[in-house]
Every structure is written in C-alpha cells, then in structure tokens.
Amino acid sequence: MPITTRDDLRNVAIIAHVDHGKTTLVDSLLKQSLVFAEHETVGELMMDTQDLEREKGITILAKNTSLRHGRVTFNIIDTPGHADFGGEVERVLGMADGCLLLVDAAEGPMPQTRVVLRQALALGLRPIILINKLDRPNARPAEALEATHDLLLELATDPAQLDAPVLWTNGREGTASADLTTPGSDLQPLLEAILEFTPPPRVDVAGPLQLVISALDHDAYRGRLAIGRVQRGSVRIGQSVVLITAEGISARQTISGVLMTEGLHRVEVEQARAGDIVALFGMPEVGIGDTVADPDAPDALPRISVGEPTLRMQFSVNKSPFAGREQTVSSTSRQLRARLDRELRTNVALRVADGTTAEVFEVSGRGELHLAVLIETMRREGYEFEVSRPQVITREDEHGHQLEPFEECVIDVHADQLGSITEALGARGAQMQSLHTNAGGGARVIYHAPTRALIGMRSNILTITRGTGVMATRLLGWERWRALPRSGRSGVLTASQGGIAVAYGLQALQERGQPLIGPNTAVYEGMIVGLNRRGGDLAVNVTKQKQKTNIRSSTEDATIKLVPPRQFSLEEALDFIEDDELVEVTPQGIRLRKRVLNALERIGIRKRQAAAAQSG
Secondary structure (H helix, E strand, O other): OOEEEOOOOOEHHHHEEEOHHHHHHHHHHOOOOOOOOOOOOOOOOOOOOOOOHHHHHOOOOOEEEEEEOOOOEEEEEEEEOOOHHHHHHHHHHHHHHEEEEEEEEOOOOOHHHHHHHHHHHHHOOOEEEEEEOOOOOOOHHHHHHHHHHHHHHHOOOOOOOOOEEEEEEOOOOOOOEEEOOOOOOHHHHHHHHHHHOOOOOOEOOOOOOOEEEEEEEEOOEEEEEEEEEEEEEEOOOOOOEEEOOOOOEOOEEEEOOOEEEEEEEEEOEEEEEOOOEEEEOOOOOOOOOOOEEEOOOOOOOOOOOOOOEHHHHHHEEEOOOOOOOOOOOOHHHHHHEEEEEEHHHHHHOOOEOOOOOEEEEEEOOOHHHHHHHHHHHHHHOOOOOOOOOOEOOOEOHHHHHHHHEEEEEEEEHHHHHHHHHHHHHHHOEEEEEEEEEEOOOOEEEEEEEEOOOOOOOOHHHHOOOOOOOEEEEEEEEEEOOOOOOOOOOOOOOEEEOOOEEEHHHHHHHHHOOEEEOOOOEEEEOOOOEEEEOOOEEEOOOOOOOOOOOOOOOOOOEEEEEEEOOOOOOOOHHHHHOOEEEEEEEOEEEEEEEEEEOOOOHHHHHHHHHHHHHOOO
C-alpha cells in the first residue's frame, strides 16, 4: 500500500529526569499557543491533574496534549521523570516520532535522563536537546551540554541521532534561543525546531485499521477510553473492529466515539487517520497492549513490554481491632482484589499475585514510590488495609546463585552535609563511586548499592539535609546477594492495652523513648506508640490515668510537658517497620502495629525461634 507523509502533524514526547522542567515547559507552550480564551483562568502545572501529582510535585501518569503552529498540529506527550514510573514512559514512547530531551543547566544529565534517552533512541526517535533552567544561580549550561553530548554518543543507535539540534530554554519564563549568548523572547524557536527536526509520520492511510492501545482513561459518561496512535488506516464512529489480546481475537465490536485532543480538552471527531493520537470508546474490555484492527485484516502489532518489578510487598485485609471504623469503601478480600485488578489495567509495571492465604496479595512494583502512590491512592478512595515492609525480588543465575537488583544512587547536597550523608549510606552497605564539588559549595556523590539498602533512603536524606538534598536512582542490573550491615533501629514501644492515650501515660512513655502519638489518640494492644531508646520491644500503658487520692501532692498542679510526637510519612513508615510489623492504612491516616498483637504471644514466638535456631 502507498505510504503517505503527514506533513500536517508532528508527534513529540518530552523526556527528562524528574524536576527538570517538563511540565512547566508544556505550560508555557500552551499559553503561548493561544489555546485558552481570554476569559479562561490559566494556572500552573496544568498537565498534573491528580492531587498526588500536585502534592508531590512530580508527574506520575503520562498524558498528551496538542497545539497548533500554523497549519501543523503538534501532539505533545508529557512523561514522568521519576525512575519508579518508568513503565509510563515505556508504554507511550511508541506514539511519538521525535523527543525533546530536557536537561537541567545546573544538574546536567541525571540517572533517569540516561534511562529515558536509551528507551527513546532504541525506538529510533530523533532527539532535540533543550538545556533548561538557564536562570538558576548555579547554572552551567556549557558543561551540561557537553555531558549530554557524551551521553548521546554512548547511547545512540543511529548516526542521524547524533546530529541533534540544541536550544537554550527557560521553561518558567517561556523563552528559547538557538544561541546561548542571545536571550530568547518566546518559544517560537522551539516550535520551529520541532517542525524542522521531528519527522512527520509516514503512514499507510488507505490500509485496514491497526492501532495499539498505549493508555486507558475513564469518562463518567462514556465509560472506558482507549488511547493510542493510529498506525494504519483510519477509525471512525460506528466502525466495526476486533480486539487482538494476549488470549486471541475478540468478537466484533463497534466504535461508539472517536476523541482527539485540542489543548487540554478532548473533542469528538467523525474520523481520525493514521498518525493521529485518539481516544476511542465503545470497547469495555480493552486493555493496554491490545491491538484494535479491522475484522477483515486482524493484524496484531507488538504488545507493549515494560521492565520487570524490583520490589514487592503484601497487601492484606485489615485485621486490627479498629477494622471497619474508618473505611468508606468495603475492604474485604474480594473488594481489594477487584481494586488491584482494576489497577492492573492501567498500571503496566505492576504485578499482583495471590498470597499465602485468601486475604493476602503479593503486589510488585518498580520501587517504593511506585507502590506508595498506589497505597495512598487506595487510601484516599476510602479503602483500608494492611501492608508489609517492601522486599526485593530476587532471581537465580545459571549456577543457582541468588541475584538481587542493584542501583546507582546520585545525591546532590551542600558540602557541609556530606559527612552525614556518607555515614548514612555507609551504614547501609552502599559503595561510593565518585565525589565532585563545585564552587557554589554543592557536592554530588554517586553510590552503588543493592535496592534493599536504599529503601527509605530518600526520606532519610530529606531529614538529614532539612529538605535540601536531592536523591535520584536508576537500576543498573542484578548482582550476587551479599550481606549488608544490620539495621541500626532500636526497639519500639507498644500499647499494652486499648483505650484513649492520655498525657499522664504519654509522660511515662517519653521517659523511655520518643512518642509517635499524641494525647486523645485511640490505641489498641500491640499498636506501636513510640520508639524505644534501647534495643528490644517494650509494652507500655499510654491510657494510664493519674490516681486520685485524698492526699495532697506537692506536684499535683504541675503541668505535664509532652514533646511533639514524631510523624511518619507513608514511605518512612514502610522503611521503618520490621518483618514482624505492619502498616495499617485507613482513609484517616496510617498506624504502625505488630503482626501479633499480644505481648505474651510475641515473647513465646521469639523463644521458640531462638530454640529452633540453637537446635538447628
């Protein structure tokens, strides 16, 4: 069939490391392209539509938008920059013909820059290099460009990819320039570069329909939306199609509607041609990776494949004494399984398997943030459940040796904080690879460490550096399992009985350690209420009231002074707990608890384990 070049269309993805300015640049492109009416209120980070994305300041889900430049439509795909959401990048890059590689002028290429660039170049995408954030005080644009060229030379699969144009941009101000010495005034040079250097789609418009689903969405009125790029032919309302899934070819289905993106809105069209990115509805059972094809020519496209998970944890039904008090959605094993199955339809990097019992599910993901976002999303939806400490997923080599994932960890901190960072990572068994300082007093240190040694390290670094440290990781591969230093965590203080915590009981607790709860907090036996200053666990009664007698005490009117309780974030809680502990997640918050709530039963278990170890 004849191949047609769609000169009226450009499909381009924006790829970068986390927080290098992708979403901010898209904001400026949309504003300058006049996609908004004068009366519309225009905000910031318009592509980050989820509450969690705005709270954490990162892009979690890949999304696409479009704008007009003359007679040409630009489809722009905004991708996540965090390594834990690499599956989102892998599933949408196939819709693009070129990519904008954003690099921070101060930080230069970072770990995820290498990961996403390798994926884009392997698909044959033509890159355009954007050295962004020129307004940063410590910007080093020339050095950032040199490091980017070195990376491109290492990863390129086609000599044509090495001839990548370079633009100097400030996404927040909305400027771009082809000359570093000449400041830009708007983003027209960027639009012209996309028009010139991103190849237009070369497609078979007249052939039978062929489209692979790259993403799913939901519409309250239309139901499930299947998003993908038309690879061949055209698709129209009322067209009869078949789905080619991993199990085979489905019965005929009818396309109920075709949507295309204009700015931030989807508009219904009668027909879309090969090269267009569309959202289809009318296929209730469609999944990511399925091919939508003509019934008379059901040719399957390669299914989308993503990297394997590296961490897993157990999701289980909440069995604490407070179970059912705070949930707003039924959280039985059947309901939890149904919710996880729904997540599998859109979260291609997630895996779910049955656990040891019917109430336990093994959930595997790319990293602790990947799993923590799922937990937080389900919590906000009204579910309550319990989760265990994350464990790394291991493999075996051909010689039967156990392998575990290991990562490169890049940390940017102030030089004065370098000692604390080195001590924290050394205590986890990480190995320093390089250390660089700059004239501004900053330092960049690179470590190699097993994934299990880095669980919770990001939150720890934020605590050590008072929120100024930045940590980034990327998966390097798999290495032989090795022993790591034992955790330096002390014991915990658990509630010896249920009730309401009072100031008098918490005063006795803080004499033994640091409290995790405040007064008027409901507790149950076995709930973790504090950190013990010494090793080993200790049961304390935080509900104990001061005894009232007819004997006047010299201190009876003294005010009880309590230290503020330590508050754990979800990521910190997952890192803190041990194998015999769980995190109870509810719509109103999180609690830490022992798996076995009764203190005497826990002591009996430890004695039996010690006896078995001695006899073994």
